[in-house]
Amino acid sequence: MMGTRGKSMKTPSLSPRYTVRSLLGAGGSGRVYRVHDSIRDLELALKLVSPVESTWLRREFDTLRQIRHENLIHVFDWGTIPSGDAYYTMELIEGGDWGSRMGAPQSAEEVRRILAGVLRAIAHLHSHREIHGDLKPGNILLGRGEVVKVVDVGMGGNMGEGVGSAGTPGYVAPEVWQGSNADEKSDLYSVAVLAYEALVGEHPFAGRTVRDVVSGQLEGWVPSPGVHGIRVPPDIERAVMRAIDRSPALRHKYADEMMDDLGITDRAGEILGGKIVARDQELATLEAMLRTGSADAPTLVHASGPPGVGKSALLEEFSQHVLGYGGRVAIVPNPPQVGVERVLSSLTDGGARMEDGFRSGSISSLAPKLLETSEHGPVLLLFETHVGDAPHSIDFVRNLARYLWALRIEHQSPCNLLLAIETHAPASDGEEFERCMAITPLLPDQIEDFIEGTLGQSALQPEVRERISSITGGAPRALRALLADLVDRRVLQRSAGKWRFRETEQLRSLADFGAASRWTLAWSHLGENQQTLLALLCQFPNGLAEECIEAVLPGSGDRLSDLASRGWIKTNTATVSELTDHRQVNAVLEKLVSLCPGALSREERATVLLTIGSGGETLDEGLWAAEQSMARGDFRQARERAERCLSIAEGRKDVAASRRGALIIAEALHQSADDEGASQVLESPGLWNSDRGAIPEFARRAHLLGTIRTSQGQMTEARTYLSRAVELAEEAGDLSASLRAHADLAEIDWRHGDEAARSAAISRLRAVLARDFGGLTMNDERAALSYPLGSALILSGDRAGARQLLTRALELQPGDFWRMRLANALATATYYLGEFQEALSWIDEAWRCAERGGIDAFKARTLSNRAGILYGLGRFREAVDQHELSAQWGRRTGNVFEALSACAGASVNLTLLGRYEEAIERAREAYRAAEKIGNLHEIAKCQELEALAHFYIGAYEDADRLALSAIERIRDQGFDDVRPRLDWLQARVCMAKGGFEKAEVLLIRAREVLLRTQDWEDLPGVQIEMQDLHFRKQDPRFSLMDVTRITVEADRAHALVVYLHGAVVIAEVILANGTDDREHRDLLLNALGKAEESGAVEFSWQLSYVLGELARLDADTRGASARYAHALRRLREVADRLSPEHRRSYLQTAHARRLLERAS
Known part of the structure; x- marks a missing residue:
């Protein structure tokens, strides 16, 4: 594994637990032995280095221990020997390193397979900010069963610190030889050299001396494999030749990018563990217990906490700390009476000597021996015995600890020995010799550290982290399982070196795949009173006063602390609700209403009434509570409450209450993107017969049907319904409803109308906003009007004016729904002003509002807007992905306009990526949708996008035909965002065909419009095109x-x-x-x-x-x-x-x- 084999060397003096089988390899700084570990009963590899190299070895060991991955070598134990040499043990890979296969061309697919393992390991290292720094054939192990393992990790140092080694000549990147720090790009260069050498059969920089090799790297260029007569698949050749470029700027920036070029994907199963987080206080406590100078310090610690909370991980981390400063650690197997005696020999260098009178399994014989071993340094014993094991085993451990504690007091010797055992029982200290340490679930603000400790760097929104915390209750085992599941389902994906949430599904629908079985099993172990208490608490997510809990469930204080220690208090309320016997909790809720009427808020009381379904005021209070949920954007809760009220109202034949409930349900369904369901509710027979006393409800119904038809692309019907809504609202004197209907009617005009319609909409909205509101604040309504006005200003080119108007509207502090829409519009305005980072922050705000309120209907637009900003930042691949997700959400929700916008956006980015036929197909899909809804603006835009792809292909006649057709479609329509682009495109076609004079006329016309709209991209683009035209014509105006x-x-x-x-x-x-x-x-x-x-x-x-x-x-x-x-x-x-x-x-x-x- 490290080069030379079969060399005769003195066998090192290791602990008796290791039997040296053979020397596997030796290098300049260390040796690797094959050993048998008697405690683990495994054949392992043991890497041994001199004291001078021990610091590097420790860093490598810690890196591999904390950043575990299927393609990184797995390490076990650290130790030192009397000579001062240091070692660690690792898994033994039966096979050889990649170097044994070099020297002859290897098949391209075999190289791709090996590269998959190497790049997955490197990507994982890089995401943890670690650089390998010395990738070479000898550091890539190839085992049986297609195993690929990367070794000698951590030599490149932490990213950006520049503390790594220089690497190996011929493999390390040229800029490192010139003094630059190793980084991701230098690691990928090394990967490319390995791949080239494997594909061609010879090193790309072969030389007789190191100087020759390095000179070749610094000065030379690498010929394509074809020069050597080797045929390589184009994707492999492109990826390798790009990564091996001597200029770092031309290489892949991230391992993810190189993997994409090679068609390699990550697998969640590769991530085997992560760094321990948020346990500093517990580690410090354990350290103090082991190394205190007090003779009467505890000798036994119970690590207490619910299953999966991280007890084993904590003790494992502590054991590595102990080994790091020269202490000794032993895992005591069951039964402990035999296990302690077995590990005694591993704790002494020469093996334990059992004098006459030693009685096997006797505490009085074992305790003095253990104290004797601790005189030479700290000793930690980790017992595999759990509280579920035989009582006599637990008793043995406690009795041993008590005996050791008593002996220490008698001898007045300092503490250097600690016994540790795990327990699921709640924390409570017993006798003086023992201490119970409560290990609690992670807090929400510690979840991010855990995610990064497991997966690596992430860019997850706070809402994603909160959802993950809610699902798992902060239990590390559940967290790790959920993260693996989300990666497997590609809900979490790594791009540009960071893990990101990919909106393939609703955030709120994410669930721990193992949650049901785990919590169901734990639920069965709870007492009836504990179950009832949890069911009661899940009815009140904002909390319930302790005196109220005690009034209905006496003695709940102790039960609360017990449930908290088991992780139940943080458990997802939906999980508890599914497990609850609701008949059992309803009786408690009835008691709560009667005993604590003043302790509940009006909404909490309404919640209870709806749950128990009794009381004459249930219907009115339930409808009021549903409307409160709607007002704050909690559409799921609003729908659930309204459906319960509708059921009660239908039973009482109360038509007015039924209408009120139906309107709430329909609006909640519409906001959740279920337009078909919303339409069915609004068109149900019997509810909507003419009733002069119900004009406000009929106005609200017309408004809802209008917005539903808009999202379905049925603009004529939408205008009819919304115009009717304005009339009815004005007749009823409902100014709020009138303003909201005006806003949605205006949106149709500015989004789907011509220049005249947009101008009229702007004027109408300004007039409405200038009305006297009679002292009413009407913040949501004014925000609703500001949104279409701001959007119309964006489309007309007044982006600065739109930004000012929309920012003022946000100062009204509207609810989540309108805040989301205003943030979306602000993102567009700032994007057109070229301020991309601010635009991204507005998109994130819009996404947060949508998630908070469950507003799926606008998820497609948010994703498309984010894609547009990514395009502006030059992140075209990510933009395509976001547009595809947007189109997916648009199709799911039946929103034709959003689906076509997403397809159009994808077409733009696909063209830039050189995927022209895909771009044409997306443009055509968008065109068909635009034709369906009769939107001339979008039709012209789609034709322009298809024409652009044809232009790059060189199909100039097709490009010209499409551009002329688009111009004809929007003749006399204005559309200042599309017309200049069409003129510019036609000019480019003319220039390609030598028609310079016509091209200049077209470019001048486009420039005139763009000077007015100040488009951040098209204006400089046309100015550059004009200069290019002057240069080709040899016009003196060229500069x-x-x-x-x-x-x-x-x-x-x-x-x-x-x-x-x-x-x-x-x-x-x-x-x-x-x-x-x-x-x-x-x-x-x-x-x-x-x-x-x-x-x-x-x-x-x-x-x-x-x-x-x-x-x-x-x-x-x-x-x-x-x-x-x-x-x-x-x-x-x-x-x-x-x-x-x-x-x-x-x-x-x-x-x-x-x-x-x-x-x-």
Whole structure:
């Protein structure tokens, strides 16, 4: 495992528990032995190093112990020997290292399989901010059954600290030799060297000396495997050649990214454990008990807590602390009478000597021996005996501890010996010799530390962490199981080195897959009074006064502390509700109403009345409580309460109350995205016959039906219903209902109408907001009006005005529903203003409001808006993922508009990723949906997106036809966000075909509109395009300085697409001029790195080609060849995805022909 085998060396003086079988390998700083561990009864590998290297070895051991993964070597025990040498034991891998297979080409799929294991391990290390730093063939073990293990971990240090070793020549990245710290990219470089060597059969930097090898890395370029006559699948070749680039900026930034390129996915089963968190106080207490100078300190500690709370993990962590400072630890197997005697020999270097008179299993004989061993340093005994074992076993441990404690007092010797045992019983100290330590579940604010200690760095929203805490009750075992389940289901995914929540399902629907069976089993062990107490508490999530609990369930104080220690108080209320016998709790609730009427709030009292279903006031109070739930956005609770009220009202034939309940149910269903269910409730026969006394209810019904039809894409019906709602609300004098209906009617006009309709909507909304509200605050209603007005201003180009208006509306402090919508609109406004980080923060706020209120109907829009911001940040792959999720939610909820918007957004990003036919399909899907709802704006936008993909393919006639069709659709409609893009696209087609004069007319027209709307992306894009046109025409108006200025400003503003566009134009200019312009070359190299990182392959290969040409002009033949090869790989990556017809068009474009001619 470490190189040399069969070398004769002196057998080390190890503990008697280890029998040395053979020397497996030796290197400059240590040796690895095959040993048998008698306590674990396992064949293991033991790594032994000199005292000088012990610090590094300890760091490696701690890293592997705390960051456990299926593809990282699993470590067991740490120790030292009298010579000062240090060691740890690890699993024994029967096989060899990767080095034994190097020297001949290996099959591409076998290399991919090995890389999967290596990259999964490295990705896990990196997510824990650890760098390997010395990846080489000898550090990749290949065992039987396709096992892949990475060893010698932790040599690269903690990310950003620069404390790691230099690595191995030929494998460590060139920048590390030049003095840079090792990082993720340098590790991935090493992986690429390994892969190249395995694929080709020879090292890419072969040399006779280390100097030759390092010089080759610093100065040379790596030829493609094909130069050696090796055929490699394109995806493997692209990934390896990208990661082996000598420039860090052009490599993958994260292991996840390289895995994606290789088609490798993570598996949750690989994550085997994590760091212990939030136990510092408990560890300090144990430390004080073991190493105190007091003779009468306890000798036995009971680690107490419910199952899965982390008792074993705590004691394991403490044992490693003890071993770390030279103490000794032994696990005492059952039965303890025999186990103690067995471990005595492992605690003494020469084995325990049993003098005459020693009686096996006798406490009086064992105790003195144990005290004798502790004279040489701290000793910790961990007993496997649990409270469920035979009573005499527990008694033996307690009696032994008592005897040891008494002996210490007699001899006045300091404490250096501690016995530890686990128990599920509540914490309570017994006699003086023992201490009970309560291990409690993790608090909600400690969940994040646990997640990061297990999975690595994360970017989870607070609501996700709160939900995870609620499901698991903070029990570490349940937390680990739930995290593994969420990763398996890809609800949690790692991207860009961090774990993120992927909204494939409702956050509130997440459940611990093992929760039901675990809590059901535990429920059966509770007493009836404990069950009743829990059922009572789950009715009052905000808490219930202790005097009320005591009044209805005397003696509950002790039961509360017991339940808290078992983790029940933090348990999900839904779990308790499912397990409860409701007849049992109803009697207690009736007693509560009669005994403590003044202690309950009105809403709590209504909750109780609805639960027990008695009392004449139940219906009125229940409906009032349902409306309170609606007002704060708790739609699930509102629906449950209203359904109970509707059942009571129908039994009493109370039509007015039935209507009131039906309206609440329908609105709750609509907000939860169940529009079909909401429509059925509102169209149920018998409730909605004409009734002049119920005009407000009919107005509310019309409004609801209007919003439902809007989300279903039935705009004509929606307008009819909403107009009727305004009329009825005005007739009833209900200003609040009138304002809300006005707001939704205006949204149809600005979102789906033409320029005239939008302008009219803006004027109408301004007039309504200016009305005299007669002293009424009506915050939600005013927010409802501000939202469509702000959105209309965004669409008309007044983004700064929209931001000001929407921010003022938020100051009204509306409820979650309108706060969510305003935050969504603010995200869009700030996005168009180019302030992406602020836009992301608004999106996160909108998402939080939606989750808090269960507002699934708007989840699609939130996801699409987030995708738009990710696009602005150049994170195109993530943007596609968010758009796909948005489309999924739009289809689930029947919201045609949101589904088509998501498909359109996906098309934009797929085009940038060079996945043109996928982009065309998404654009067509969006077009079909836009046709269905008759939205001319979206129809034109979809045609523009399809045309853009055709343009990049080189199908210029198709692009021109689609653009002309879109222009015809929106003629005289305004749509200042679409028309300039269509003019710009037509201009690009004209330029490709040599029609420069027409192109200039189109670009001038587009620029005029964009100067008014100040679009952060399209305006500089058109300005760069105009300069490109001037350059091609050799027009004196061309200014390289202007193009550079716009490009650099775009980089500062994180407008990546503009930056890459400008870089390509600059590249063509300096190539045509043949200038040796170092500043611009640095810009091109930086742009190429960003294109690679974002996946913008079209920009990537064009920039790489130009850099190759510039290298050729500098007579850098190898550099030019490498850049051409890279460009060709990227070009082929795009072409290979296309149909034969589109491939022919693509390869006939001017840029592609130029590259192919150079490559030939």
